[in-house]
Amino acid sequence: MVKASASAQAPEEPRELFRVHPERPIIEVKGLNFYYGDFQALTGVNMTVKRNKVTALIGPSGCGKSTFLRLLNRMNELIPGTRVEGELLFEGVNLYDPGVDPVEVRRRVGMVFQKPNPFPKTIYNNVAYGPRLHGLREARQLDHMVERSLKSAALWDEVKDILHQSALGLSGGQQQRLCIARAIAMQPEVLLMDEPTSALDPSPPAASKSWSRNSNKAILL
Amino acid sequence: MSRHNLAMRHLRQNLAFGLFRLIMLAVLGALGGILVYVFIHGVGAISWEFLTQPPKNSMTAGGIFPAIMGTLYLTVGALLVALPLGVSAAIYLSEYATEGRALRIVRLGIQNLAGIPSVVFGLFGLALFVGYFKLGVSIAAGSLTLGLLILPTIIGASEEALRQVPGTFREASLGLGATRWQTIRKVVLPAALPGILTGSILGIGRAAGETAPIMFTAATFYTMGLPRSPLDQVMALPYHIYVLATAGTHIEQTRPLQYGTVLVLISLVLGLSLVAIIIRTRMRKTKQW
Numbered sequence: 001m002v003k004a005s006a007s008a009q010a011p012e013e014p015r016e017l018f019r020v021h022p023e024r025p026i027i028e029v030k031g032l033n034f035y036y037g038d039f040q041a042l043t044g045v046n047m048t049v050k051r052n053k054v055t056a057l058i059g060p061s062g063c064g065k066s067t068f069l070r071l072l073n074r075m076n077e078l079i080p081g082t083r084v085e086g087e088l089l090f091e092g093v094n095l096y097d098p099g100v101d102p103v104e105v106r107r108r109v110g111m112v113f114q115k116p117n118p119f120p121k122t123i124y125n126n127v128a129y130g131p132r133l134h135g136l137r138e139a140r141q142l143d144h145m146v147e148r149s150l151k152s153a154a155l156w157d158e159v160k161d162i163l164h165q166s167a168l169g170l171s172g173g174q175q176q177r178l179c180i181a182r183a184i185a186m187q188p189e190v191l192l193m194d195e196p197t198s199a200l201d202p203s204p205p206a207a208s209k210s211w212s213r214n215s216n217k218a219i220l221l
Numbered sequence: 222m223s224r225h226n227l228a229m230r231h232l233r234q235n236l237a238f239g240l241f242r243l244i245m246l247a248v249l250g251a252l253g254g255i256l257v258y259v260f261i262h263g264v265g266a267i268s269w270e271f272l273t274q275p276p277k278n279s280m281t282a283g284g285i286f287p288a289i290m291g292t293l294y295l296t297v298g299a300l301l302v303a304l305p306l307g308v309s310a311a312i313y314l315s316e317y318a319t320e321g322r323a324l325r326i327v328r329l330g331i332q333n334l335a336g337i338p339s340v341v342f343g344l345f346g347l348a349l350f351v352g353y354f355k356l357g358v359s360i361a362a363g364s365l366t367l368g369l370l371i372l373p374t375i376i377g378a379s380e381e382a383l384r385q386v387p388g389t390f391r392e393a394s395l396g397l398g399a400t401r402w403q404t405i406r407k408v409v410l411p412a413a414l415p416g417i418l419t420g421s422i423l424g425i426g427r428a429a430g431e432t433a434p435i436m437f438t439a440a441t442f443y444t445m446g447l448p449r450s451p452l453d454q455v456m457a458l459p460y461h462i463y464v465l466a467t468a469g470t471h472i473e474q475t476r477p478l479q480y481g482t483v484l485v486l487i488s489l490v491l492g493l494s495l496v497a498i499i500i501r502t503r504m505r506k507t508k509q510w
């Protein structure tokens with residue numbers, strides 16, 4: 001199942017919680033169990049994800065790839081009745097420790113979902129959504145960020161003239177690349193991608209400093 | 222299945238559809254009938270003077286301008302009260318509260334609030350706003366009372382609208398590191414706004430048309446000019462109709478004025494609703510928030 005990830009040199013401002021030790025894997029998973037209510041979806045998962053690498057996860061449909069990826073940025077806890085056991089270390093910190101803020105985790109661990117889910121906003125506003133959450137307001141910086149992210153996702157040439165039209169008018173594959181651009185614009189340290197459509201394979205752009213990819217599509221084929 | 226059987230089923234289907242069609246026509250006919258009747262009887266009274274002057278000669282002549290403005294004030298006031306309260310309550314109910322017994326009881330309470338006769342709201346407003354809060358019989362007291370009256374409508378429509386927003390939008394936003402509140406404000410609310418406006422339209426109709434809630438809290442049967450502050454009494458269209466039709470000494474003589482006033486009230490409600498519908502359509506079309 002996955003392809004995964006890689007990532008970052010030091011983030012621009014060192015934050016106390018997730019301190020970067022370049023010699024250590026960015027993600028370590030130890031004895032992970034996960035339950036949807038009574039249904040156990042993951043049993044005893046162990047793995048490490050290296051920095052600055054793309055890691056791929058593969059496996060048959062329904063084996064728990066999406067479930068695992070969603071655990072890495074704490075999306076599963078939005079589903080009532082779910083339960084996690086074991087350790088999921090990101091930069092050495094257990095993501096499920098009580099002191100860890102899921103919002104902070106999701107800003108550092110970006111995700112592209114299995115189904116494209118652009119906002120019903122313009123293309124520009126979709127990509128600018130994350131940076132604006134960070135408090136970026138300055139128009140020129142935003143423009144720059146949007147352009148760079150769309151280029152990284154190999155979508156720029158197709159949409160550069162329609163940035164202010166609704167994202168819902170794009171094709172499915174374009175929407176998926178838009179979601180990738182939207183995630184990249186957050187400059188996450190890890191980027192989880194759940195089966196991005198095969199045709200797109202944005203090469204990690206020189207510009208964006210550190211991001212990693214998780215994908216499983218290639219292998220499912 | 223035999224051929225005969227099939228024919229029978231077709232016959233039954235046609236009968237059922239025919240019946241539905243008939244019922245629908247009857248409903249439409251009743252609505253159209255009322256509108257046409259009001260129009261025919263009321264249009265004669267409509268004139269520039271009628272729309273822009275206060276009543277004269279103990280209300281047997283002149284216009285209804287103060288009542289039009291009073292109803293506008295009261296309706297807008299009711300929306301100002303009910304929209305923030307109702308939308309906040311709906312956000313809490315659909316985005317924050319966890320499903321369970323407590324929530325079911327709250328919902329049941331809100332639904333029951335919608336079933337309470339409007340005269341009860343009037344008496345409640347009289348006791349609370351006019352009396353206890355010492356607002357007196359005023360636009361403020363009437364708006365608050367009407368606001369409470371339409372609150373369940375607004376909460377219900379808003380909650381439904383919020384529920385219609387796909388969960389994937391919330392997921393996408395949260396996945397980008399937005400907080401719950403940022404997600405609600407930037408993604409969920411804008412997507413729900415058209416539905417919330419639909420609720421407001423229903424609320425407008427109700428707030429503008431009710432007599433009982435404003436009878437004790439806001440309305441007076443005659444003022445020369447316009448109110449100068451929210452603490453003034455106002456004339457209002459539904460109350461004006463009620464007074465002309467029941468309390469005057471010239472009930473028969475003012476019949477045309479009564480129909481004219483009804484026509485103005487209906488037009489006002491339609492006009493206000495139209496504004497909301499136009500805003501909603503614009504929003505749906507552009508989707509560029």
Ligand SMILES: Nc1ncnc2c1ncn2[C@@H]1O[C@H](COP(=O)(O)OP(=O)(O)OP(=O)(O)O)[C@@H](O)[C@H]1O
Pocket residue numbers: 036039041059060061062063064065066067068079114
């Ligand atoms: N919200 C949920 N509630 C209960 N069970 C779930 C839920 N989501 C997934 N599951 C179950 O967990 C298991 C793993 O699902 P998951 O979506 O992770 O599979 P997947 O490997 O991503 O499959 P695919 O390749 O088809 O996307 C499946 O058996 C699925 O039925």
Ligand SMILES: [Mg+2]
Pocket residue numbers: 065066067114194
């Ligand atoms: Mg999956």
